[in-house]
Amino acid sequence: MKLKKLSLRTRIFIAMILLVLLSSILIGVVVIYQYNEETQDYHRERLIRKEKAIITSLDYVIKQTSFEVITEKVPLIFKSKIYEVAEVHNIQINLYDLEGSLLISSKSDLKPEVTSKCIDAEVLNNLLNTAEHRVVIKRDDEDATYRSSYNYITDAKFKPLAILNLPYLENDDFLSKELNEFLRRLAYTSILVMLAAVALAFFLSKYITKSLKTISDKMQATRLEKRNSKIDVTDNSEEITALVTSYNNMIDELEESAVKLATSEREQAWREMAKQVAHEIKNPLTPMRLSVQSFQRKFDPKDENIFQKVEEYSNTLIQQIDTMSSIASAFSNFAKMPAQKKETLNVVKIVNLALDIFSEDYITFQSEKDEIIATLDRTQLIRVVTNLIKNSIQAMPEGKTPQIIVTVIDEEEVVKIMVSDNGIGISEENKLKIFEPKFTTKSSGMGLGLAMVKNIVETYKGTITFVTQKNEGTTFTVTFPKK
Numbered sequence: 001m002k003l004k005k006l007s008l009r010t011r012i013f014i015a016m017i018l019l020v021l022l023s024s025i026l027i028g029v030v031v032i033y034q035y036n037e038e039t040q041d042y043h044r045e046r047l048i049r050k051e052k053a054i055i056t057s058l059d060y061v062i063k064q065t066s067f068e069v070i071t072e073k074v075p076l077i078f079k080s081k082i083y084e085v086a087e088v089h090n091i092q093i094n095l096y097d098l099e100g101s102l103l104i105s106s107k108s109d110l111k112p113e114v115t116s117k118c119i120d121a122e123v124l125n126n127l128l129n130t131a132e133h134r135v136v137i138k139r140d141d142e143d144a145t146y147r148s149s150y151n152y153i154t155d156a157k158f159k160p161l162a163i164l165n166l167p168y169l170e171n172d173d174f175l176s177k178e179l180n181e182f183l184r185r186l187a188y189t190s191i192l193v194m195l196a197a198v199a200l201a202f203f204l205s206k207y208i209t210k211s212l213k214t215i216s217d218k219m220q221a222t223r224l225e226k227r228n229s230k231i232d233v234t235d236n237s238e239e240i241t242a243l244v245t246s247y248n249n250m251i252d253e254l255e256e257s258a259v260k261l262a263t264s265e266r267e268q269a270w271r272e273m274a275k276q277v278a279h280e281i282k283n284p285l286t287p288m289r290l291s292v293q294s295f296q297r298k299f300d301p302k303d304e305n306i307f308q309k310v311e312e313y314s315n316t317l318i319q320q321i322d323t324m325s326s327i328a329s330a331f332s333n334f335a336k337m338p339a340q341k342k343e344t345l346n347v348v349k350i351v352n353l354a355l356d357i358f359s360e361d362y363i364t365f366q367s368e369k370d371e372i373i374a375t376l377d378r379t380q381l382i383r384v385v386t387n388l389i390k391n392s393i394q395a396m397p398e399g400k401t402p403q404i405i406v407t408v409i410d411e412e413e414v415v416k417i418m419v420s421d422n423g424i425g426i427s428e429e430n431k432l433k434i435f436e437p438k439f440t441t442k443s444s445g446m447g448l449g450l451a452m453v454k455n456i457v458e459t460y461k462g463t464i465t466f467v468t469q470k471n472e473g474t475t476f477t478v479t480f481p482k483k
Helices: 008-064 071-077 081-089 121-129 173-221 238-298 306-335 347-357 378-394 449-459
Strands: 094-096 102-105 134-140 145-154 160-170 343-346 363-367 373-376 404-411 414-421 463-469 473-481
Touching (some): 008 145, 121 134, 238 306, 373 378, 373 473, 378 473, 449 463
Parallel strands (some): 363 404
Antiparallel strands (some): 094 102, 094 160, 463 473
16 A cells, blocks of 8 residues: 555554664664673773783782793793683783793683694784783684783793783673563563554544645635635644644635635626527517518408408517417516525425426326425425426427336435436536526427426525436436425
8 A cells, every 4th residue: 555545643643653663773873883882892991801800910920930031931930820810800811932932821721622723823913013011802603702912921021921812712601691671671661662653543543634624624624615614623733733724714715706606607697697588589570570561551441351451460460469468477486586485395296296297198206205395485396397398398309209208206304306318318518508597499488497496406405416418318316305
């Protein structure tokens, strides 16, 4: 899973866990490194202390000897004392002449191998040429590490008398035990801290994302066509406060833009409607004008068919006047919607009643229940149903067996009314304009029916949607809250 697909809460949770885990690992690595450094310092300093103590003891023996203090007499000078000094300091002591040949050795049991009979030439060279005249050689065996130091012992005049060699075994058992004990305690502590971090990460991530979740829910509920509420989050963090302030400012700007847009769209809609009304009114006026002019030219009181011609002329005028009246009525009904009445209705019964005004036998009604109660306006509900059915009737092409199905569905807190037909469908270019308050492209009718339906539905905070397929039909679905 990619990190960017994880939620912020999950990222915070994972970050806290990784932080504790990495901290524990880092502490363990630092402790081990520090242990190794301290161990090396301990053995190095311990060897130096042993060297100083042994040299002091050997110097004392040299001062007390009755033999001549020369290199050749070293085995005699330390014949018995070297064992005593080695036993006191618990370390093997080897004495070499200045050429690197072994003179005498305590042969301590700490020595894991037979003592070398001579010193390597490189060691002799380094011992001679270094400022402090001291060399330490370190070597690792299978199970242990050894340090072997080389240093001069001198006579009373500080003249080199012999080379002192101390083979030193680095015994880390005690320090290793302490390290293992510390790492075990660190592991226990890390587990406890990890558990605490899990709990802390859970509550911390929940606290941090709580405000963001509130903002997210508000933003998802933001709509251009309705009034949006501002966010009131009691959070003192600077980032959240800045985000909330930006959102609230956006809501203010959105409302201003929505008002301007609604005003502009309303004005544009009424302009389009006025143009269409003017166009529709001109259509019947033209034949009326032609009829009157024709009657003026051909009027003859002595004509024996004068009464028949007057009747034909009157019928033509009445027909065009009815058309103009229909246009005016449709426009008036859309422009001025009646006040809503809150009535407790059986939607199934009212919808079925609305179908009675239609004589078409291809209109069928179906409902899963005989009674679905909702609070609506009886007249407006009938208007919604009749307009949807009229729209479906007008969508029927010639030469095709028409079929219209009206369905009422009960879904918990809402009631759905579906009107399906097998007409010509809605073209792609008209899908976005189908609910606009302008006139239809059909040969008759005002085209205000669907706009009126949408207006009624939205007044009840409901929704109207449609699914259409070219030459297959269209299904309109209206959803009303029950209360």
